[in-house]
Amino acid sequence: MTAAREVDTPRGPARVTLHRAGSPRGLLLLGHGAGGGVDAPDLVTATAAATAAGFDVGLVEQPYRVSGRRAPAPAGHLDEAWLAVVAAVRPCHDGPLVVGGRSSGARVACRTATTAGATAVLCLAFPLHPPGRPERTRAPELEAAGVPVLVVQGRSDRFGVPGDGPDRRVVLLDGDHGLKKQHDLLGSAVGEWLATLTR
Numbered sequence: 001m002t003a004a005r006e007v008d009t010p011r012g013p014a015r016v017t018l019h020r021a022g023s024p025r026g027l028l029l030l031g032h033g034a035g036g037g038v039d040a041p042d043l044v045t046a047t048a049a050a051t052a053a054g055f056d057v058g059l060v061e062q063p064y065r066v067s068g069r070r071a072p073a074p075a076g077h078l079d080e081a082w083l084a085v086v087a088a089v090r091p092c093h094d095g096p097l098v099v100g101g102r103s104s105g106a107r108v109a110c111r112t113a114t115t116a117g118a119t120a121v122l123c124l125a126f127p128l129h130p131p132g133r134p135e136r137t138r139a140p141e142l143e144a145a146g147v148p149v150l151v152v153q154g155r156s157d158r159f160g161v162p163g164d165g166p167d168r169r170v171v172l173l174d175g176d177h178g179l180k181k182q183h184d185l186l187g188s189a190v191g192e193w194l195a196t197l198t199r
Contacts, residue, residue, distance in 0.1 A: 009084035011077045012063035016089055018056060019047050025054040025198045026095035028122065029086065031105025034072040037065065042102055042124045042152070042179040042186060049187035053194040056093055060085050060101075078108050086116045096120070096197050103127050103159075103177065107138065110145040120197055122190065123151040125177050128160030142168070150193045152186055154179055169193070 001020045006013040016029075017038060028050045032038050038059035047057045063081050064073045072078065090097055099109040100122030109121050129137050142149065142162055149168040153161050154175040164170050171189045175181035 006066070007085050007088045009063055009081040011073065011081040011084075013066055014063050014081055014085050015061040015066050016085060017059045017061075018089075019051050019059070020056050021051040021054050023054060024056045024093065024095065026056070026098060026119075026194070027058065027090065027093040028055045028098045028100065028194070029058045029060055029089065029109075030099075030122070031060050031062065031082065031101030031108050032065065033101075033103035033105060033125075035070055036102070037061065040102055041183065045183040045187045046100075046122065046124060046190045049191035050194055053191040054198065055095075055098070055194055058085075058089055060105075072104060075107075075111070078104070079112050082108050083112055083116060086112075090117075098122060098194065098197065100124065102179070106151075107141055110141045110149070114146040118147055120148045120150070121145045122193075123149060123162075124186075125153060125157060125159070125179050126151050126162055127177070128157075128162050131158040134160060148197075150189065152179065152189055154181075 004017045050057045096119035098120045099118045102124035106123035106126045113121050151170045155172045157177045173182040
C-alpha cells in the first residue's frame with residue numbers, strides 16, 4: 001500500500017511517498033540523487049527489499065524537485081528540508097529510524113543522521129568525490145554519520161568507491177554510479193542489513 005503527502009519545509013513543500021510494510025518494525029526514509037527522482041532503479045529495489053524486511057519506506061522528493069527544478073539546491077537547504085520531513089513523518093512510526101538515499105541523497109542522510117536521531121544510514125552510490133577529482137573527497141561526510149552505515153556501490157563508479165570502516169560495511173556490485181546491475185544482490189544486502197537492526 002502506498003500513500004503520498006506533501007510536507008511543508010522552510011525551503012518549500014517536499015513530497016513523501018510512503019510504501020507500507022505489512023507489520024512495520026521500523027521506518028526507512030530515502031532521498032533521491034541530485035538530478036534524478038525517487039523512481040531510480042536502485043531506490044525501487046531498496047524499497048521492495050525494505051518493505052519485505054518489515055520497514056515502512058518513505059521516498060522523499062526535495063522541494064526543488066517538487067517545484068519542477070532539476071538543478072539541486074545548496075547542501076544547507078537540502079539538509080534543512082530533509083530534517084523538516086523527518087520531524088513530520090517520524091512521530092507516526094515506531095521502531096528504528098533508518099535514513100539514506102542515492103548519491104546526493106546519501107550525502108544528506110549522512111550529514112543529518114545524528115540530528116535526525118537515526119539508528120543507521122543506507123547509502124546507495126555514495127559520491128566519494130567529483131569524477132576525476134579524488135583530492136576533493138567527501139569521506140568526512142560519510143565518516144561523520146555517527147551510526148552504522150551500509151554502502152552499496154558500483155565497482156566502476158567514477159565518483160569513487162568508499163572502503164569499509166568502523167561501523168561501515170561496503171557491498172560492491174558490477175557497474176557504475178547508476179547501480180543498474182545485480183539488483184538481486186542489492187536487494188539481498190539491504191534486506192539482510194535492515195533485519196539486523198531489529199533483532
